[in-house]
Amino acid sequence: MVRHNDRGSLQMGTSSRIPTLAVGLLASLLAVSAGQTAEVRVAVAANFTDPIKEIAPLFETATGHKLVASFGATGQIFAQIKQGAPFEVFLAADRATPAKAVAEGLAVMGTQVTYAIGKLALFSATAGLVTGSQTLADGKFTKIAIANPATAPYGAAALQVMDKFAVKDALAAKIVQGQNIGQTYQFVHTGNAEVGFVALSQIAFVEGGSRWVVPGNLHAPILQDAVLLKPGEQSPAAKAFLEFLNGKDARTIIEKFGYGIGE
Numbered sequence: 001m002v003r004h005n006d007r008g009s010l011q012m013g014t015s016s017r018i019p020t021l022a023v024g025l026l027a028s029l030l031a032v033s034a035g036q037t038a039e040v041r042v043a044v045a046a047n048f049t050d051p052i053k054e055i056a057p058l059f060e061t062a063t064g065h066k067l068v069a070s071f072g073a074t075g076q077i078f079a080q081i082k083q084g085a086p087f088e089v090f091l092a093a094d095r096a097t098p099a100k101a102v103a104e105g106l107a108v109m110g111t112q113v114t115y116a117i118g119k120l121a122l123f124s125a126t127a128g129l130v131t132g133s134q135t136l137a138d139g140k141f142t143k144i145a146i147a148n149p150a151t152a153p154y155g156a157a158a159l160q161v162m163d164k165f166a167v168k169d170a171l172a173a174k175i176v177q178g179q180n181i182g183q184t185y186q187f188v189h190t191g192n193a194e195v196g197f198v199a200l201s202q203i204a205f206v207e208g209g210s211r212w213v214v215p216g217n218l219h220a221p222i223l224q225d226a227v228l229l230k231p232g233e234q235s236p237a238a239k240a241f242l243e244f245l246n247g248k249d250a251r252t253i254i255e256k257f258g259y260g261i262g263e
Contacts, residue, residue, distance in 0.1 A: 020242035038066045038237040041086060044069050045093035045224065047118060047154060051257045052091070058253075059244045065237040073180035075151025081229065083108055088232025089241055092225070093118065093181075094153040097250045098227035111228035114247050117260030118222030119200035120157050120214040123188055130195060130210040136167045142173055145187040145196030147178050151226035154181045157219035158197035164218050201257040223262075 044052050049071050056067040068078075072149035074093045081087060081101060090107065092098050095114070124130045129141070147155030155177070162168040176192075178184030181199050187198035200213060226245060232238030244250055251261050 008085050016090055022170055037066065037067050038235065039066045040088050040232065040235065040237040040241045041068045042070070042091060042241065043081070043085070043087040043091045044071050044091045045074050045077070046071050046152075046180040047093055047117065047201055048091055048224070049182060050201060050204075051116075051253050051259070054253045055245070058249050059241060062244065062249075063237070063240050065240065067241065071180075071182065073148060073151040074153060075148075084093050086231050087229055088235055089226060090229055091115065091245075093222065095223045095225045101227055101229065105230070107227040107229050108233050111242065113223050113225050113227075113242065113246060114262035115250075116224040116254050118154065118157075118224055119179040119204060119216070119260070119263065120154060120161070120219060120222065121198055121200045121212060122195060122212040123198050123203050123209060124183075124195045124211070125189060125191055125209045126194060127208060127210050128209045129132060130212050132212045133165055135195065135212065136162065136171070139167070139171060139174070141194035143176050143187075143193040143195075143199075144174050145176050145178060145184045145193035147181045147184045147197075149174065149177075152178075152180050153222055153224075154197065154199055155184070157214075157222055158166040161197070161221040201259060204256070204258045211222045211247075224259075225243045 052069055056069065074097050076098050077090065078101065081090065090098060090101060098107060100111050102109050102112060105185055122130050122135060133227060146158040149155035149159050159168060162171060178187055184196055185198045185202045187193040189200060203211060226242060228238060228242055254261055
């Protein structure tokens with residue numbers, strides 16, 4: 001069973017399918033057969049909280065390893081990595097941050113891979129309040145929640161959408177920022193903000209309310225990449241997890257939560 005380890009406020013390089021990590025999975029399975037199991041410490045962008053909770057037990061059953069997950073905004077996680085946090089795998093909400101980790105010698109070159117393509121949604125817990133892009137133009141709400149655009153790619157995408165419809169200045173006084181997309185969703189879920197830009201994955205199984213799934217051409221693609229960090233470079237468990245993340249079982253869960261997946 002996955003154990004969660006919350007650290008702090010816990011969330012362009014070319015990506016690949018890193019077939020060489022199959023060696024890590026094989027080594028992991030051999031280790032399990034020899035009675036050797038290990039933990040893999042994974043830092044996960046907040047928008048991917050629910051999918052990883054379903055993926056983790058499948059990974060643990062398949063390999064015998066244990067997954068310890070920490071959640072937060074991508075920028076905040078990266079700051080922790082730079083400060084020496086002992087994460088072995090990083091599941092970001094963008095491509096640029098894992099690439100930066102590689103460039104700065106914090107991650108292993110050649111292991112960056114796109115594991116999900118995020119989708120943005122405008123959501124309200126109130127039925128009928130969100131009717132599409134016109135909701136932004138009408139502005140019939142007192143608060144609209146977005147994730148901090150400086151650290152959370154979904155927040156940056158939300159600003160891009162508002163720019164597209166030329167409403168950012170008009171809505172500026174109504175914007176409330178969550179530290180990450182998880183907190184942003186809580187603002188909307190609890191009614192502290194009538195509407196908010198959230199990850200589609202967060203509301204995939206939420207009944208009621210009203211929502212608008214934002215067309216992908218209104219913001220930069222939210223390509224979410226994973227990368228093997230230096231503390232996991234010699235860890236068969238970490239390599240096995242990355243390989244499992246690209247396998248059929250994990251990809252089925254990822255799609256179930258409304259994400260696209262790379263080729």
